[in-house]
Amino acid sequence: MEPNLQLWLIPLLPLAGAAWNGIWGKRRSERAVAAVAVGVVALSFLWSVRAFFALSEAPHVETYSHWISAASFQVPFSFYLDPLSAVMALIVTGVGLLIHIYAAGYMQTEGGYYRFFCYMNLFLFFMLTLVLAGNYLLLFVGWEGVGLCSYLLIGFYFRRDDAADAGKKAFIVTRLGDLGFLIGLLLLYWTFHSLDFGRVMSAAAEFPVESESFGPLTIICLLLLVGAAGKSAQVPLYVWLPDAMLGPTPVSALIHAATMVTAGVYIIARSAPLYVHAPDAMLAVAVVGGVTAFYAATIGLAQNDIKRVLAYSTISQIGYMVMACGVAAFSAAVFHLMTHAFFKALLFLGAGSVMHALGGELDIRKMGGLRRYVPRTYWTFLIACLAIAALPPFSGFFSKDQILWQAYSSPFGGFAFWLVGVVTAGLTSFYMFRLLFLTFHGKPRWETGSPNTQHVAEHGHAGPVPHESPPLMTWPLIVLAILSLVGGWVALPFLWGGKDWSQFLEPAFRLAALPGEAAAHHEASTELVLMAISLLVSVTGIVLAYLFYLRRPEWAASASMRLRLLHTLLVNKYYVDEIYRALIVRPLVVGSSEFLWKGVDMFAIDGAVHQAARKTRGFGNTLRKMQSGNIRSYAAWVVLGAILLIGFLVVA
Amino acid sequence: MVPLSYYLILSAILFGLGVAGFLFKRNIITMFMSVELMLNAVNLTFVAFSYHLRQLDGQIFVFFVMVIAAAEAAVGLAIIIAVFRNRESLNADRMDLMKL
Numbered sequence: 001m002e003p004n005l006q007l008w009l010i011p012l013l014p015l016a017g018a019a020w021n022g023i024w025g026k027r028r029s030e031r032a033v034a035a036v037a038v039g040v041v042a043l044s045f046l047w048s049v050r051a052f053f054a055l056s057e058a059p060h061v062e063t064y065s066h067w068i069s070a071a072s073f074q075v076p077f078s079f080y081l082d083p084l085s086a087v088m089a090l091i092v093t094g095v096g097l098l099i100h101i102y103a104a105g106y107m108q109t110e111g112g113y114y115r116f117f118c119y120m121n122l123f124l125f126f127m128l129t130l131v132l133a134g135n136y137l138l139l140f141v142g143w144e145g146v147g148l149c150s151y152l153l154i155g156f157y158f159r160r161d162d163a164a165d166a167g168k169k170a171f172i173v174t175r176l177g178d179l180g181f182l183i184g185l186l187l188l189y190w191t192f193h194s195l196d197f198g199r200v201m202s203a204a205a206e207f208p209v210e211s212e213s214f215g216p217l218t219i220i221c222l223l224l225l226v227g228a229a230g231k232s233a234q235v236p237l238y239v240w241l242p243d244a245m246l247g248p249t250p251v252s253a254l255i256h257a258a259t260m261v262t263a264g265v266y267i268i269a270r271s272a273p274l275y276v277h278a279p280d281a282m283l284a285v286a287v288v289g290g291v292t293a294f295y296a297a298t299i300g301l302a303q304n305d306i307k308r309v310l311a312y313s314t315i316s317q318i319g320y321m322v323m324a325c326g327v328a329a330f331s332a333a334v335f336h337l338m339t340h341a342f343f344k345a346l347l348f349l350g351a352g353s354v355m356h357a358l359g360g361e362l363d364i365r366k367m368g369g370l371r372r373y374v375p376r377t378y379w380t381f382l383i384a385c386l387a388i389a390a391l392p393p394f395s396g397f398f399s400k401d402q403i404l405w406q407a408y409s410s411p412f413g414g415f416a417f418w419l420v421g422v423v424t425a426g427l428t429s430f431y432m433f434r435l436l437f438l439t440f441h442g443k444p445r446w447e448t449g450s451p452n453t454q455h456v457a458e459h460g461h462a463g464p465v466p467h468e469s470p471p472l473m474t475w476p477l478i479v480l481a482i483l484s485l486v487g488g489w490v491a492l493p494f495l496w497g498g499k500d501w502s503q504f505l506e507p508a509f510r511l512a513a514l515p516g517e518a519a520a521h522h523e524a525s526t527e528l529v530l531m532a533i534s535l536l537v538s539v540t541g542i543v544l545a546y547l548f549y550l551r552r553p554e555w556a557a558s559a560s561m562r563l564r565l566l567h568t569l570l571v572n573k574y575y576v577d578e579i580y581r582a583l584i585v586r587p588l589v590v591g592s593s594e595f596l597w598k599g600v601d602m603f604a605i606d607g608a609v610h611q612a613a614r615k616t617r618g619f620g621n622t623l624r625k626m627q628s629g630n631i632r633s634y635a636a637w638v639v640l641g642a643i644l645l646i647g648f649l650v651v652a
Numbered sequence: 653m654v655p656l657s658y659y660l661i662l663s664a665i666l667f668g669l670g671v672a673g674f675l676f677k678r679n680i681i682t683m684f685m686s687v688e689l690m691l692n693a694v695n696l697t698f699v700a701f702s703y704h705l706r707q708l709d710g711q712i713f714v715f716f717v718m719v720i721a722a723a724e725a726a727v728g729l730a731i732i733i734a735v736f737r738n739r740e741s742l743n744a745d746r747m748d749l750m751k752l
Contacts, residue, residue, distance in 0.1 A: 629748040632683075635674055 005051050007062050007079040010089060011128035013044040018121035025114025034104035037117035041100050041124060045093035052086045059198065059507070061134055068137070072193065078134030080197050084508035087334060088131035088266055091341045095258045096124050098476040102349050103250035105472030106356065110248060116156060120254065123149035127259050131266060136185050136195040139267070143181070143231065146260045147174050153255060154247040166243035173240040177230015181267075184223030191216045197270065204273040205511040211279065221274055221281030224267060225288065232264025232318045235292045239577060241315055245307040249352030252307060257314045257348050258341035265318065265337055268325040272512035276328055282412050286326025290420040292319030295574075297427035301434070302560075302570035305362050306351045309435050313388065314344055316424060320403060323421065327413035329406035330509050331502040335491065336399035342487045343387040343396060346480035350381040353473055354439060357466035358446055364435060369444035373466040376474045378440045380481040385436045387484040389429035389538050395488030397535075400425060402491065402502075404534050405527050422534050429541030437549040659700035666693035680732050680742045684725075691721050 017040030025033045054060075059082035068075040081089075100120060107116050126149060130142025148171075155167030189195055192203045210218050228234065233241035244256045255261070268275060268285060275282055293316045300312035317340050324333035355361060357374050371378045387394035390401070404425075408418040446466070468474065491501045548556040560567040569575070626637060666689060673686030695714045702710025736742055 631744050631747065632675055632678075639671055639675065 005054055005060060005062065005081065006047075007051060007060075007081060007132055008064060009047050010044050010051065010093070011125050011132060013040040013047070014121040014124035014128065016040060018118050018125060021114050021121065022118040025118060028114065030108065030113045033114045033117055034100075037121055038097070038100045038104060040121060041093060041097045044124070044128070045090075045097045048086070048089040048093045051081055052090055055081065055083065055086050061198065063134070073189070075135055075137045075195060077138065078196075079132045080134035081132065082508045083505045084266075084269060084334060085131050087338060087505070089128060091338055092124065092127050092131060092259050095341050095345050095480075096120075096127075096254055098479055099250050099254045099258070099345060099349065102253075102352070102473050102476040103248070105470050106250055106352055107248065112156065116153075116248065119149055119152045119156070120251075123153065123255060123260070127263075130263055134197055136188060136197070136200070139270075140181070140185060143227075143263060143267075144178065146255070146263065147171060147178070147231070150174075150244070150255050150260055153251040154244045156247050156251065160246070163246040166240075166246045170240040170244050173237050174230040177227045177237055179226075180223045180230070181227025184220050184227060187216065187220045187223065191220065201273045201511045204277060207277045209277050209279065214280075215278070217274055218278040218281050221271070221278045222284060224271055224274075225281065225285055228264030228267050228322070229288060230264075231267075232261050232322065233292075233315050234264065234288050234319060234322055235295060238292065238296065238315050239580060242308050242311045242573070245305070245311050249307070249348055249355060252311070253345045253348035253352070256311065257344040261314065261318055262321065262337045262341070265321040265325060265333055268322065269330045269334055269509075272325075272328075272330045272509050275325070276512045279412070282326050282328065284326070286323050286407075286412065286417055289319045289321070289323030289326050290417055292316065293323055293424045294319075294420050294427070297424045297431070299570055299573050300431040301427060302567060303573075304365055306354065306364050306367075306435065306439065307348070307362060309364070309431060310344070310347050310351060313347075313428065313432065316428060317344065317388070320400070320421065320424070323407065323417060324403040327407050327410040327417060328512070329403055329410060329413075330512060331505040332399065332402035332406050334505060335501050336396075336403055339387065339395035339399045339484070339487045342480055343384040343394075343484040346380060346384040346477060346484055347388070349473070349477055349480065350377050350384065353377040353469045353477065354381075356469050356473070361446065364438040366446050367439045367444075368442040368446070369440070370466060371440040374440075374468045376468060376477060380474075380477040381436060381440065383481040384484050385432045387488075388432050389542060390425055390534065391538060392535070393485070393488070395484050395486070398488030398491040401531055401534065405530060408530055409526075418530070422537050425534055426537040426541040429538040430545045433542045433545035434549050437545060441550055442553075656700055656704045659696060663693045663696040663700070666690075666696065678743050678745055680735070680744050683744060684728055684732065688721060688725070691717055 017037050020036050021028075021033055025036075028036075059080055061078055061080050063076045063078040065077050066074070067077050100117075103116070103120065107113055110116070123146060126142045126145025128142070130139055130146060133139035133142060151167045151171040154170050155164045157163045185195065188200065192200045194200055194203075204217065207217060230237045241256060241261065245252055247256070275285065296312045296315035296319060300309050300316060303309045303312060317336070321333045321336050321340070324330070324336060353374060354367065354370060354377060357370065357377070358367065361367065383394065387396040390396040392398075400421075404418055404421045407413040407421050408415065490504075548559070572578075626633075628634075670686045670688075670690030670693060673689065674683050677683055677686065695717050698710040698714045698717070702708065702714075732742070735747065739746065
């Protein structure tokens, strides 16, 4: 008998916080609101830690009650704890806790304090439901719930039209993916007669590998991929994520970098036994991931909005994870998910700190030289950049190296995937250090004028010069910086008594191992060479960024002049938004307004009703002429009627 | 013996005259008399059939009709007098208060 871990406490604590702040928060002080919100997340985090250490070999399932019970269709409220969901719960609550603390400082001048924390706690509730759910349907509840919270938080500044529109865009675009996901669930039930993780996985492991044509597993996996692409902002459904940056910065850090957008990776990793039995779907996953990684990285090269660079970087990094899933490197994908959660949350929070210092400035062309004014932000940001650029011994190095090695050596992978990964790594380090140099180094390009005077008025503290953020905001940065540094060391076996990361996650992916598959033979020399190459590429990216944006800024200008076409293309994000607008949004709007609204609704439906009324009135107008008030005409009508009646009787 | 059809034809002619009188005359008294004419045309038919079929039902009906006609005449004439007192006229076409 296993101990009861009371897993329900982990998601329900944030829900209680959300309810408390949503109902009573408006009349409480900001301090009380923040205390409740941070407190419940902290408790939830502690409980996750407890659950993590109580983890045993087999998955721990807790069933609380029936949810849907209709003949053979049984869906209970059950939570499922295995290494994968335990790690996810730790990431969500841990990073979530740090971001909540940061937000307690960051949101002080923004208004809607209690509303913000209510939504944030609600988000954590849904996210934890998503990662801990014991069956696909409960997971889907969390999946939709985080979408809702994402919508609410992107549109947090609801008085701004662009923020409200961005929220709608995010909601609608992810809904496209969710449609695929839902159909996938129906097919899943149709195939396995269960939505329970344990049963589906063990049944899937019995399936033969589908080598040709579209078998049920391939279709299910492709549909789940559609859902994952929507939620995790993969090509072609990634367009909502850059716009989502209009939400408050802690939201970007928590939802649109560290947790929610990795739900797609989680669902693919969770369904690993399905995927490995459908090689076609695996190839699709790897291609989508690879394309997204490279493509988003190229857009990131030319963006000037600090949060948008980070947004494209997020898309690119999630593409990395998806590609890793596609080459069956599930544990490497989850590893990268974790390290990415640390350093990307740190980058976003650092960007928020920079914005705080400059009074809401987002354009990196108007920054520069901030290193001296915001030293803590600078150093932590530097660590995050080194981590994402995959330099040893920072965390990104270990996870990215695992992904690259498996992309090269896995039976699902190949040289092409490795190449895409390496090129993307180079691009990543280039644009991240471009961001770093433009923001913190060089000459100050910010003005001590308008934005800051307003800022001073809001804050009540003096000084037109940029200033470091309060400790409430810098401490989470420092903790995340430490995690970004050491987070990768879990992959080092000798620190942990010989049990490395993939061995730790192995129980979660045991069923995903194909029978008869030889253990990937480790050729140490090849791996070292590949590692050296990727390291070289990363360093080259950094050096190039240094030359272009710090040492010889005129090179950057002349390069963008010489490659003007490419540069324009990148600045305008390949015109994808415009293409979608022309190909999908515009025809939909025109079709809806011209055909559905004016044609069907106004002409056919309203027209039918109006014409029916008009004809009835015309008929009545004719008939009322009979009602002349003249007695003799009434008599004439009676006679006429009688004659007609008699005539009818006679003739018939 | 006079054949049944003769009675029926006479009855039809009388009824037709009644209808025509009701429709084309404007004086209420005349219209009233036309109604009496129609009633009696029907009475004639009843009697003729009763005789022809050797059944008394028709005769009984005639009595009913005559009783009703008498009652109607009493009420009708009272109404006509009331109308005349109000309107100083017996023209039916001018009694059109219910006109739209």
